Structures are given as structure tokens and as C-alpha cells.
Amino acid sequence: xxxxxxxxxxxxxxxxxxxxxxxxxxxxxxxxxxxxxxxxxxxxxxxxxxxxxxxxxxxxxxxxxxxxxxxxxxxxxxxxxxxxxxxxxxxxxxxxxxxxxxxxxxxxxxxxxxxxxxxxxxxxxxxxxxxxxxxxxxxxxxxxxxxxxxxxxxxxxxxxxxxxxxxxxxxxxxxxxxxxxxxxxxxxxxxxxxxxxxxxxxxxxxxxxxxxxxxxxxxxxxxxxxxxxxxxxxxxxxxxxxxxxxxxxxxxxxxxxxxxxxxxxxxxxxxxxxxxxxxxxxxxxxxxxxxxxxxxxxxxxxxxxxxxxxxxxxxxxxxxxxxxxxxxxxxxxx
Amino acid sequence: xxxxxxxxxxxxxxxxxxxxxxxxxxxxxxxxxxxxxxxxxxxxxxxxxxxxxxxxxxxxxxxxxxxxxxxxxxxxxxxxxxxxxxxxxxxxxxxxxxxxxxxxxxxxxxxxxxxxxxxxxxxxxxxxxxxxxxxxxxxxxxxxxxxxxxxxxxxxxxxxxxxxxxxxxxxxxxxxxxxxxxxxxxxxxxxxxxxxxxxxxxxxxxxxxxxxxxxxxxxxxxxxxxxxxxxxxxxxxxxxxxxxxxxxxxxxxxxxxxxxxxxxxxxxxxxxxxxxxxxxxxxxxxxxxxxxxxxxxxxxxxxxxxxxxxxxxxxxxxxxxxxxxxxxxxxxxx
DNA sequence: CTGTTAGCGCTTTCAA
DNA sequence: TTGAAAGCGCTAACAG
Numbered sequence: 001x002x003x004x005x006x007x008x009x010x011x012x013x014x015x016x017x018x019x020x021x022x023x024x025x026x027x028x029x030x031x032x033x034x035x036x037x038x039x040x041x042x043x044x045x046x047x048x049x050x051x052x053x054x055x056x057x058x059x060x061x062x063x064x065x066x067x068x069x070x071x072x073x074x075x076x077x078x079x080x081x082x083x084x085x086x087x088x089x090x091x092x093x094x095x096x097x098x099x100x101x102x103x104x105x106x107x108x109x110x111x112x113x114x115x116x117x118x119x120x121x122x123x124x125x126x127x128x129x130x131x132x133x134x135x136x137x138x139x140x141x142x143x144x145x146x147x148x149x150x151x152x153x154x155x156x157x158x159x160x161x162x163x164x165x166x167x168x169x170x171x172x173x174x175x176x177x178x179x180x181x182x183x184x185x186x187x188x189x190x191x192x193x194x195x196x197x198x199x200x201x202x203x204x205x206x207x208x209x210x211x212x213x214x215x216x217x218x219x220x221x222x223x224x225x226x227x228x229x230x231x232x233x234x235x236x237x238x239x240x241x242x243x244x245x246x247x248x249x250x251x252x253x254x255x256x257x258x259x260x261x262x263x264x265x266x267x268x269x270x271x272x273x274x275x276x277x278x279x280x281x282x283x284x285x286x287x288x289x290x291x292x293x294x295x296x297x298x299x300x301x302x303x304x305x306x307x308x309x310x311x312x313x314x315x316x317x318x319x320x321x322x323x324x325x326x327x328x329x330x331x332x333x334x
Numbered sequence: 335x336x337x338x339x340x341x342x343x344x345x346x347x348x349x350x351x352x353x354x355x356x357x358x359x360x361x362x363x364x365x366x367x368x369x370x371x372x373x374x375x376x377x378x379x380x381x382x383x384x385x386x387x388x389x390x391x392x393x394x395x396x397x398x399x400x401x402x403x404x405x406x407x408x409x410x411x412x413x414x415x416x417x418x419x420x421x422x423x424x425x426x427x428x429x430x431x432x433x434x435x436x437x438x439x440x441x442x443x444x445x446x447x448x449x450x451x452x453x454x455x456x457x458x459x460x461x462x463x464x465x466x467x468x469x470x471x472x473x474x475x476x477x478x479x480x481x482x483x484x485x486x487x488x489x490x491x492x493x494x495x496x497x498x499x500x501x502x503x504x505x506x507x508x509x510x511x512x513x514x515x516x517x518x519x520x521x522x523x524x525x526x527x528x529x530x531x532x533x534x535x536x537x538x539x540x541x542x543x544x545x546x547x548x549x550x551x552x553x554x555x556x557x558x559x560x561x562x563x564x565x566x567x568x569x570x571x572x573x574x575x576x577x578x579x580x581x582x583x584x585x586x587x588x589x590x591x592x593x594x595x596x597x598x599x600x601x602x603x604x605x606x607x608x609x610x611x612x613x614x615x616x617x618x619x620x621x622x623x624x625x626x627x628x629x630x631x632x633x634x635x636x637x638x639x640x641x642x643x644x645x646x647x648x649x650x651x652x653x654x655x656x657x658x659x660x661x662x663x664x665x666x667x668x
Numbered sequence: 669c670t671g672t673t674a675g676c677g678c679t680t681t682c683a684a
Numbered sequence: 685t686t687g688a689a690a691g692c693g694c695t696a697a698c699a700g
Binding site for chain 4: 669670671672673674675676677678679680681682683684
Binding site: 337338339349350353354357359381382384385386387388389390 | 676677678679680
């Protein structure tokens with residue numbers, strides 16, 4: 001529990017010399033630096049973070065609001081958290097976690113200056129938290145891209161471009177009747193992910209562009225629903241020769257069902273998913289996909305937060321990460 | 335960005351009066367309190383956390399080291415994190431997350447006083463981090479119960495008692511040949527979970543106590559391994575009539591395999607698992623189990639950390655949460 | 669290259 | 685019931 005004053009006395013120099021020796025913000029003679037370092041080692045000194053925070057008006061802490069709702073995938077959340085931790089640590093920032101459900105607390109850690117900036121995961125369309133977040137004086141970065149971001153910075157995968165790319169890749173490989181598979185849209189009350197609209201729009205635009213009919217299928221992630229969809233539309237009627245799947249919870253299930261009903265990919269049917277790489281490679285197949293780069297989103301969110309912290313002039317904007325197609329086992333060569 | 339000095343001026347009182355009005359640590363006349371509160375509202379004042387931390391020498395932050403290794407279950411990690419967040423928030427603490435893999439950083443947040451105490455998840459037998467953690471001046475709580483905790487506080491489920499309870503319950507329901515199923519012990523280099531030894535010991539002790547032979551089966555969580563175990567020991571030879579399963583990754587798989595091979599629970603075979611409740615209810619069956627109370631472990635870790643923070647006199651000790659048996663579908667009535 | 673000193677914004681003793 | 689003032693431990697002018 002030695003303080004800098006102790007070090008100064010021990011090393012026979014002044015307080016500020018110790019400070020500058022540590023920060024390197026002004027030249028210190030080698031001799032002095034060594035005596036200071038020796039004193040630090042001898043007394044096992046560690047600078048007090050709270051004192052530094054008060055003097056500097058920066059805590060070197062990033063706030064992260066994580067969703068705890070049962071319907072969000074813990075695996076995805078942990079991947080976000082991990083990439084954000086990593087990116088923050090690289091810039092010597094630590095991460096303070098708050099649950100998104102406790103929004104009052106989220107606001108409070110920002111208002112009381114416990115954190116220098118806030119990253120908010122799992123933003124939904126018309127998110128009720130946006131107005132209060134926009135009122136904050138600290139930088140806020142939303143993960144997600146709501147129609148009205150209230151002037152806040154956003155990072156997300158470019159789901160519109162991703163959907164278009166997926167459909168184009170299917171078409172370029174010979175598919176001419178491509179359906180989109182997605183989860184049922186929640187009731188008017190339920191939360192709508194910010195990507196839902198954009199993904200669907202991208203699908204429709206690509207279909208129009210390529211002169212294909214668009215056909216959106218909303219599928220509950222239950223075995224029965226998937227089974228009957230495959231039976232009715234892919235086996236009895238060979239209605240589609242391409243599937244654009246934006247439906248993570250049903251992806252592995254779909255693979256098992258196609259296998260069980262003898263629909264062979266990519267011969268009978270080509271499939272391209274939009275999903276994180278690991279879920280595309282989960283289950284009995286490896287799905288060609290437009291991968292959602294979760295780590296890159298996390299890293300970008302940290303970069304944006306820190307950017308807004310240093311240069312206060314950056315105009316608020318959304319950053320949408322560009323898609324890339326990863327051919328795996330469910331598409332033909334082109 | 336108003337400070338307390340601003341509030342004092344605005345309300346026409348002294349700085350200390352504002353402080354006491356907020357903390358309630360000395361009586362303030364209603365009139366004064368109201369004027370202070372009015373000023374606070376008018377100026378939108380929020381106390382600066384870093385100033386308070388410096389004055390109080392407490393940050394109201396708990397450090398939490400979470401594992402990021404690919405072989406730990408994200409779902410379990412998130413359940414721990416959630417319960418720890420909840421318990422911390424209840425005591426007006428926030429949680430700073432560090433990855434367990436970056437141990438240097440974990441130590442640093444404690445040494446620099448960024449956190450008041452540290453909770454370390456996923457402690458393994460002979461954990462290399464223990465000596466350095468023990469040297470810290472802040473309270474540390476380990477989740478896990480290593481043979482040598484180096485004088486640190488520990489919280490864990492009582493796996494020894496849990497294993498004994500599981501075996502006794504099987505025996506009381508008529509099982510007389512009970513095998514234990516567990517994952518393969520890692521090589522001598524790999525990390526050994528702190529519960530491995532205790533769970534196995536509990537199984538052996540209960541078998542001895544009940545006059546049963548003990549038979550430990552180490553099973554890789556692969557379909558082939560499970561299939562051949564079921565075939566060889568449960569179908570061709572009906573070697574066991576009870577299974578004590580401490581093997582989370584194989585549990586659902588075992589259920590599917592038994593179903594496929596026509597082994598019926600609880601008629602042909604009774605099964606009791608040690609696992610979190612949700613994994614016991616996952617897959618094609620609902621396994622009777624001794625539930626690992628993850629939320630309670632998380633809450634207890636927070637309680638212990640805060641306890642050691644207030645009363646420095648508490649002797650270091652391990653707290654082992656007692657098991658309870660939850661009958662589900664894989665055991666008979668007794 | 670080094671020292672002196674005035675903050676950062678709160679808490680709390682001491683004094684009224 | 686209230687006020688004045690001394691810290692908490694560091695940073696960063698300002699002054700040599």
C-alpha cells in the first residue's frame with residue numbers, strides 16, 4: 001500500500017519526478033529513473049487506480065450491457081464478451097459488466113463516471129433504452145442497427161448486403177427458385193431484432209434484381225415445423241432448388257431433417273446461411289454461409305467507443321461490416 | 335457535470351451539508367434536505383464515482399475472472415456471471431470482468447485497487463494462480479475447492495456429499511450394481527477440475543458403505559464410445575442396474591443411446607446424474623439428479639467476498655453447498 | 669532534467 | 685443542526 005509519496009521519499013526525489021518516471025511524459029535521467037524503479041520494487045508500489053481516475057477524469061473502464069434474457073444464445077454472448085474484453089485490454093481498458101435488463105444501473109454507471117463509455121448489446125428495433133442513452137454525456141455504442149438510433153453510434157454486420165450476397169451466390173450456382181427461411185416474427189409487442197427487416201429486404205432486392213420470385217417462409221424452430229416444411233415443399237413438391245437460411249436455431253435441425261428425408265445437398269438443393277461460422281459448421285453438415293463476424297463486431301464496438309472518447313468531433317455514424325461468402329458443403333462449384 | 339460544490343452554492347449550504355444530506359450519515363433538517371435535493375435535481379447532479387472511491391478507499395467493484403477456454407460450457411459460465419451480477423448489484427456493487435487467461439491483468443486490477451475483491455472461476459487442482467492470488471492484499475474467493483487453496487476462501491458444491499447422496503438414492507430404490515460414469519481424466523499435464531477427486535471418492539465411499547462393488551467408467555463424450563458402452567455393459571451383459579453419471583457433456587447423448595438401444599429407464603436401469611438442473615432436463619429424457627446449484631454458488635461467492643471486505647477477522651474457509659436429490663424420470667419410487 | 673504546488677470531487681474530523 | 689478544512693493519491697501546470 002505504498003503511495004507515490006513514499007516512493008519519492010525512498011528514492012530521494014520529488015513526487016512529480018516519480019509520476020513522470022512512470023508515465024514517461026517528460027525526460028528523466030537514467031540514474032533517477034533507476035533509483036525510482038528500485039524504490040518501487042522495494043516497496044512493492046502500485047499506482048492507485050481511483051486516484052489516477054480522479055486526476056485524469058478517465059477510469060479506463062468500458063461499460064458493457066449484456067442481455068440475460070433466456071432466448072439469447074449464451075454462446076454468442078460469450079463470443080461478443082470475449083472479443084470486447086480482448087480489444088479493450090489491448091488498449092489498457094477494463095470492462096465493467098451490467099445486465100441489460102437493469103437499465104437504470106446501466107445509465108447510472110455512465111452518469112457517475114464509473115465508466116468512460118458504454119457498449120450496449122442486443123439493441124432491438126425501437127429500443128426503449130435509446131432515448132435515455134442518447135441523453136448521456138458519455139460515448140455510447142450500440143451493437144445493432146435500429147432504424148432510429150437517436151444519434152448514437154452503431155456497429156453491426158451488414159445484413160442487407162449479406163442477404164443479397166447469399167442470394168446472388170445461390171443464383172450464380174444455378175439455383176433459380178430460392179426461398180428465405182427465417183424465424184417467425186414476434187408479436188407486435190415482442191422485441192424485433194434490428195437485422196430482421198434488413199435481411200429480409202436484402203433477400204427481396206436480390207430476388208428482384210435477378211428476376212426471381214421471392215418466397216419468405218417463417219418457421220418455428222421445432223422439429224415438426226421443419227419436418228413438414230421439408231416434406232411439403234422440398235420432397236412432395238420440389239418447389240425450391242435454393243434456400244437462404246437466416247435462422248440460427250433451426251439450422252442444425254434442418255440439416256438432420258434433409259438428411260433423414262433424403263434431400264441431398266448440393267445436388268437436390270443448395271443452401272446458404274447467414275450465421276456465425278461455428279453454428280454453420282454445427283450439426284450433421286457444413287453449411288455454405290455468409291458468416292457473421294462476431295469478433296470483428298466486438299472489436300469494432302470497442303474501437304468506436306475509444307474513438308469517440310479521444311476525438312469528440314467524430315460525427316455519429318453506423319459502421320456496417322461487409323459480408324463475405326464462405327463456400328462449404330451445401331453449394332456447388334460455380 | 336455539476337459537482338457537489340456547485341450544489342452547495344446553489345442550495346446556499348456548505349459542502350459537507352450536501353455530502354451528509356446524500357449519505358444520511360448525520361441528521362439534516364427537512365428544510366435543508368429539500369433545498370439540497372432541489373439543487374441536485376435542477377443541476378442534474380451525479381456524485382463522481384472516482385472521487386468517492388478515492389476518499390472512501392473502496393471502489394464498489396468486484397473483479398470476476400471468467401474462463402474463456404473453448405472446453406468450458408458457455409451456458410454454465412453465463413449462469414455464474416448472471417448470478418454474480420445479480421448478487422453484486424443487490425449490494426450496490428458492480429462487476430469488472432477479466433479473462434482468466436490474462437492472469438497478470440487479474441492481479442493488476444486487484445493491486446491497483448480497481449476492484450475491492452476478486453472472484454476467480456474455474457479453479458483447477460494445483461492451480462498455478464493460487465500462490466500469486468494469495469499474496470494479494472484484497473479478498474479473493476475461489477469458485478472450486480482445490481486440495482491446496484493457499485489460505486484463500488473457496489465456494490463450491492459439495493461434490494463428495496453429492497456423489498454419496500446419488501448412490502444412496504439409487505441403492506434405496508433397489509439398484510445394487512451401480513457404475514459411475516465420468517469423463518476421461520486429462521493427462522498429467524491437463525487441468526483437473528477440483529471436483530473430480532471428491533466426486534469419485536464420494537462414489538467409492540457410498541459403495542463401500544452399502545456393500546456394493548465400485549466400478550468407475552471413463553467415457554469420452556463421443557457417440558461411438560457411449561454406444562459401445564451401452565451395448566457391451568447394459569444390453570449384451572446386463573452388468574449394471576444403476577448409473578451414477580457425473581459427465582455433463584455425455585448426458586443427453588446417453589439418453590438418446592439408451593432410447594435407441596431399447597434400454598428403458600427406470601425399469602431396466604436407474605440413472606442419477608450430478609449436473610445443473612437444466613442439463614439434467616435437456617435431451618430426450620429428464621434425468622433424476624443431484625442438482626449443482628450454480629446460482630447459489632455465484633451468490634455465495636459474492637457474499638463471501640463482501641464479508642471478507644467488512645470483517646477482516648473471518649478466518650479463511652471453504653463453503654460447500656449441500657446436495658439435494660431431485661427425482662425425475664430415471665428413478666423408481668422408493 | 670527536477671521540484672513545488674494546485675487541483676480532481678468527494679468524505680469526515682473538528683469546531684461551533 | 686451546520687460549517688470549515690484537512691485529507692484520499694495522483695497529474696500537470698508552473699517555475700526553476
